[in-house]
Every structure is written in C-alpha cells, then in structure tokens.
Amino acid sequence: MALHDDDLSFDPRDPYFPVPGGAAHGGVRWAIQVFTTTNGYGLDAASARPEARGDQVHLRCDRYASFGQQRTFAVGEVDVRVTRSGDVLEWAITVAHDEPVKSVKLLLVGLDPAVWRAGWWAPNTGRDITLGVDGHRFQLDYPGPTWATPWVAAGDDAGAVTLSIRDPLVRKHILHVSRPPYADEPITELLHVPAATSRSTSCRIPPIRLRRNASPATIDDDLDAHMSFVERTHRLVPWRSRTDKPDWLDDIALVVTMHGQHWTGYVFNTFSEMAETLRFVSRHIDPRRVLAYLPGWEGRYYFSYPDYRPGADLGGRAGFEELVATAAELGVRLMPMFGGNGVNVKQYPRWEQAAIHNRTNRYVELLNRPDWDGDRIGEGNQVFLNPGEPGFREHLIESISWMIREFGVEAAFLDTIGYWFNDPRYDLLEGYRQLAAELRRRHSRLVLASEGWWDALSGIFPLSQQWLGVSRELRKPRVLTRYARTTSHLAEGTPGPGSTGVHEQGYRPRPPLVDHAGHIPILSFADNTLRDHSEEAVAIIRWARDHAAAVSAG
Structure with missing residues (x-):
C-alpha cells in the first residue's frame, strides 16, 4: 500500500451532483476535477447544471473554477453521463481544456458509512489485510504491486460496494480514500491518467462502475465480469x-x-x-x-x-x-x-536515447539508485531505460x-x-x-x-x-x-x-x-x-x- 502525504491545505469547494434516483439510490454524490500540465481545476458551481432523465443524469459544464472557487475560466468543457442499471452506476466522462489534460479525477461521497468502516481490498490484497478501515487514508496505484487490476471492493458481506474501471488500454489509475478536515465523511477518489504518448487537450475516461448493495456472490460475479473484460482486452490466456x-x-x-x-x-x-x-x-x-x-x-x-x-x-x-x-x-x-530497464551509463553510451522520461517529457526519470557499497548514499551510475525504444x-x-x-x-x-x-x-x-x-x-x-x-x-x-x-x-x-x-x-x-x-x-x-x-x-x-x-x-x-x-x- 502506497501512502502519499501530499495534499491540498484548503477546501477545494467542489460542487457535488446527484446520481440517478438521488437519495433513493443511497445518496451517492459525485464531483469532477481536471488537471492539466500547469494546474488543477474544479467545475464552476454556477455553470454546472445536471439534468435528470429516468435512469440517467447528464451534466455539461462550460466553465472551470480554480480550486476553492475563487476564479472561473472559460477554457473548455466537461460532459458527464451517469447511468443506473439496478444497483450499478456507470460514469462516462469526457473533458476538454485549452491546455493538455494530465489527469481527471472522479470524487465520490455518500457511500454507506458501514461500507467505509469495513475497509477496502483489491483482488491482490493480502487475505488478512483491509485498507482504509474507518476512513483511514490509503492509496492504490495501477498498474503495480498495490493494484494488479483496477477493481476494488469495500466490505465483503451484504451491502458491500465494488468499483471497477473498464479500460481497454494499460493506463495509470489511482484509488485514493481519505477524510480531510473540511469533509464530513471520507472522500473516495478515482483518478485516470491518460497515456503520455497520446496526451491532448481532450480526454475520454474509460467507464467507471460502482455496484452498491453487493453480496459475497455478486462481488465474485462482478470481479469475474471485470476479469472477462481484461482477458479479452489484454489477451490473457488461461x-x-x-x-x-x-x-x-x-x-x-x-x-x-x-x-x-x-x-x-x-x-x-x-x-x-x-x-x-x-x-x-x-x-x-x-x-x-x-x-x-x-x-x-x-x-x-x-x-x-x-x-x-x-x-x-x-x-x-x-x-x-x-x-x-x-x-x-x-x-x-x-x-x-x-x-x-536498468543500465550502467558507462556500459551503455546510448542510454540517453532510451532513458525513461517523466510524463510531461520535461526530464529524465532517475530511478532506483540503491546504496550497494555501504556508504549510505545511493550510487550514481544507473539509469532506467525503456524497452519501447x-x-x-x-x-x-x-x-x-x-x-x-x-x-x-x-x-x-x-x-x-x-x-x-x-x-x-x-x-x-x-x-x-x-x-x-x-x-x-x-x-x-x-x-x-x-x-x-x-x-x-x-x-x-x-x-x-x-x-x-x-x-x-x-x-x-x-x-x-x-x-x-x-x-x-x-x-x-x-x-x-x-x-x-x-x-x-x-x-x-x-x-x-x-x-x-x-x-x-x-x-x-x-x-x-x-x-x-x-x-x-x-x-x-x-x-x-x-x-x-x-x-x-x-
């Protein structure tokens, strides 16, 4: 489990919106944040007008707001459709901005308190490990050791919830749960990070699914459906x-x-x-x-x-x-x-051609520099290269x-x-x-x-x-x-x-x-x-x- 201490030191004052069915569907509410290569933005509360029609809520917003809602900007738009099918809610999110989009965050509140008290787990979480019990802060990063596939559950008995992202590509996704001082309850965040090889001023987020009122049987069914999608998409073979x-x-x-x-x-x-x-x-x-x-x-x-x-x-x-x-x-x-990935720069003179760059292409990522000789300082002869080169x-x-x-x-x-x-x-x-x-x-x-x-x-x-x-x-x-x-x-x-x-x-x-x-x-x-x-x-x-x-x- 990766713990990250960096956070905002003020309330971003995001406007939250209902899901189809509103309070009848558990009172789940959601917000959107958009991050470019230079700043982060919420939605302008005065410009965001969700429309509810049957089992769908549609929101279009053509103005962004700085975090804290102190300024607004007409620099793009956000389009969100939330669809309900039984106990499943699905978000379809598209954003556009004048600047390249670096990441997009869906924030959720209103989950049953019993759910976040029970804590969260992923399929590859240790059997006896539960994360975020009572809303304690934790984070999972896909792909990597903490999150092997972007599916997660809170609780494992009747009334549990599952969250999953059906992404046809391997891209970074982050689940972060915390209860900041300005919030009355834990905030569940799901971040999508577009592939840096194709970053642009617009971004369509892969479908995000929230299943409520899950039982042990439907938890397994939901995971199996997710893995069936993964098998087809990423060519996994039994x-x-x-x-x-x-x-x-x-x-x-x-x-x-x-x-x-x-x-x-x-x-x-x-x-x-x-x-x-x-x-x-x-x-x-x-x-x-x-x-x-x-x-x-x-x-x-x-x-x-x-x-x-x-x-x-x-x-x-x-x-x-x-x-x-x-x-x-x-x-x-x-x-x-x-x-x-690793090479000694003295042994591989062409290292600069293949060195891994950060996602904004501004610098070389200098990674994994262990102290091998015992002087308590990481060695300086290693760089990580990308086999895509x-x-x-x-x-x-x-x-x-x-x-x-x-x-x-x-x-x-x-x-x-x-x-x-x-x-x-x-x-x-x-x-x-x-x-x-x-x-x-x-x-x-x-x-x-x-x-x-x-x-x-x-x-x-x-x-x-x-x-x-x-x-x-x-x-x-x-x-x-x-x-x-x-x-x-x-x-x-x-x-x-x-x-x-x-x-x-x-x-x-x-x-x-x-x-x-x-x-x-x-x-x-x-x-x-x-x-x-x-x-x-x-x-x-x-x-x-x-x-x-x-x-x-x-």
Whole structure:
C-alpha cells in the first residue's frame, strides 16, 4: 500500500451532483476535477447544471473554477453521463481544456458509512489485510504491486460496494480514500491518467462502475465480469492453454537462486560452486523439477548491466560451460537474470536515447539508485531505460539470444519489468510485448519471467517474482493463478542469517514455508549456505518436493 502525504491545505469547494434516483439510490454524490500540465481545476458551481432523465443524469459544464472557487475560466468543457442499471452506476466522462489534460479525477461521497468502516481490498490484497478501515487514508496505484487490476471492493458481506474501471488500454489509475478536515465523511477518489504518448487537450475516461448493495456472490460475479473484460482486452490466456510456456514449466517445484557477484565485486558463488550446489540439490529432489535462477552471473551485479557475458571472476566462459553441462546432465533448467530497464551509463553510451522520461517529457526519470557499497548514499551510475525504444529493445533481444545460442539456456528473467512508467516517447507495455514476441519468434520454447506482475503483464510473462514485501496469500488468487505463476523475490533471505546475496537489502529472515496458490517456493544460496546451513536447505528442498507431490496427487 502506497501512502502519499501530499495534499491540498484548503477546501477545494467542489460542487457535488446527484446520481440517478438521488437519495433513493443511497445518496451517492459525485464531483469532477481536471488537471492539466500547469494546474488543477474544479467545475464552476454556477455553470454546472445536471439534468435528470429516468435512469440517467447528464451534466455539461462550460466553465472551470480554480480550486476553492475563487476564479472561473472559460477554457473548455466537461460532459458527464451517469447511468443506473439496478444497483450499478456507470460514469462516462469526457473533458476538454485549452491546455493538455494530465489527469481527471472522479470524487465520490455518500457511500454507506458501514461500507467505509469495513475497509477496502483489491483482488491482490493480502487475505488478512483491509485498507482504509474507518476512513483511514490509503492509496492504490495501477498498474503495480498495490493494484494488479483496477477493481476494488469495500466490505465483503451484504451491502458491500465494488468499483471497477473498464479500460481497454494499460493506463495509470489511482484509488485514493481519505477524510480531510473540511469533509464530513471520507472522500473516495478515482483518478485516470491518460497515456503520455497520446496526451491532448481532450480526454475520454474509460467507464467507471460502482455496484452498491453487493453480496459475497455478486462481488465474485462482478470481479469475474471485470476479469472477462481484461482477458479479452489484454489477451490473457488461461494457464493450461498458454502456448508461451513449455511443458516442463508445469513441473517446476522449486526455484534455486544461486547468487553470483555483488556490485562491489564480492563473489558469492563461482560457476563451479554453482554446479556443486545443483548436485547437492539433486540428491534431495528430482532435478527436472528445479529451475536455477542466476543473479549476478554477468559479473558485478547491475554495475555490468547491460553487458551480458559470463563474469570473469566467476569462471568466465569455461566456468559457465561447466555449469551448463552439469545442469544438462542433471536435468535442471537455467534462468540467467537480465536488466529489463536498468543500465550502467558507462556500459551503455546510448542510454540517453532510451532513458525513461517523466510524463510531461520535461526530464529524465532517475530511478532506483540503491546504496550497494555501504556508504549510505545511493550510487550514481544507473539509469532506467525503456524497452519501447527500438535500440535498447534490440540490445536486450540480441543479448538474450546470444546466451541461448551459445549455451542453450531455456529461460530468461527480466529484472524490474513489473514497474510501469508513463513515458511520453515510447509506450512501455508495447515495448514489452514486442520484446517478448521477437524472442519467442526466435526461440519458441523460451520461458520469460518478470519481476512483479499485474493483469496485462501476466499475458506476456507466464512466470514472475512476487513483489518484495507484498503478501503472497492473495484475497482472490484467481486474478493471478488463472493465467500465470509466481515465485519468491531475488531478495528472499538464504538459510541461516538470511543474506540477500547480490541484492541491496542486506539480510532478511526467510518467511515461513507456507502453501500459496500458484506460488513456487524458492531456496537461495549465498557464499556460506551450502557449507554452514545445509540441513536447513535440505528441509526446504524436501518441503518443496513433498508439497509438489501432494499437489500432483490432487
């Protein structure tokens, strides 16, 4: 859950309008705010005249107001139609302004107090987690770790409500609930952010649906209808019908993370030691059920990005060939890690052509600068690039293809791919789709995995790592498990003290071994894991083996 402390320090005095049926439909009222690249606006209260006709309210407003209603501006118009069908309200919103439209907000008040007291949850919210109880402030951002698909519910018993956005594109949506001092009740906000690649002075918002008086059965029906729309729109295919995964992926019972070289140059495991680790693991589980994940195999982790060749300090080409031969002999599949976005500017001189820009195209987004060397200051050599840019996308394609041609690896992990950016120069999701399509055209049985997942991304990557620090026990796991599988994050701690290996998190205790739907357990090896903590490692391997056998037995 993302918490954002920034807010207005005064009452914007937005005019609120009724829904069809007015008080008979629960007293829900709504307002509109429009944001351009230079300012935010409400509707001029004197110019907004809603007309109610049967099951529809139609509002046209041809004047904006500054927040607080101190000034008005004849710089565009807003058209809103609210339609009622039974317990479902649907908003169709179109706005125009003289300036480019940056975002549009629908504000809702008048929900049953019992609803907001119960709190909110999304399908990917942890099973035991409820947000915004008693109107406490919270925020969900789609697409990302807090909101995997733009559907949410408040309460889960009779009288609950659901909210959903039926967007045919992947664009940023925000749900924000708070009770500012000037409000008598919590305000529920839904923001739509247009794609920066096609921003203009007009914007049509995808349909926003509010279902009231929901029951547990209608909550599930509403979610299923939403996911059916997502399937059609974003080309999601049920797991068993996917053609972008080989049969062996169904049999994977354990992911083994073998950490290579840290950013500082510290070596956790040479390729020879990784081969020894695979032989150790294979004594306790069928090695054909093991996927070996290799972070830091290319040399100094992240520092070497995007120069992808077996690291010299780990054994170079000859050492990697030994590892490949051992894995092939045992039947283990290998999955090297590649940076889906991050590069060292010294290693990739063309970085400026592909650097991710902010949504107004005013500056480069400088993202993800961890402190890898312990001086308590983030490093300054990394920049995030957009695979939508043809040159960088081709570099990734050629790097992965080279590894497949030279060594026969059968999977590739793309780091940070789950992060989404509204880059005005290149559509990020389309870049991911083209990247995956070309790799699969060249290598039809290649498994592509991502860090993080959300609805449309699961249509591209059958396997992902669950976000770091995000619950694996989902409230409605079918939003993931119907289409894809996850495993644990790179930074899951090793047996013993919980080293996160090449990652920047230092030490993190391993979570308990628990069965989570669609989730493949992971076992990580740092420098002393095999030597000092082999008994704990064996216990984890055997748990994964026995759990997989129980699942297979039904």
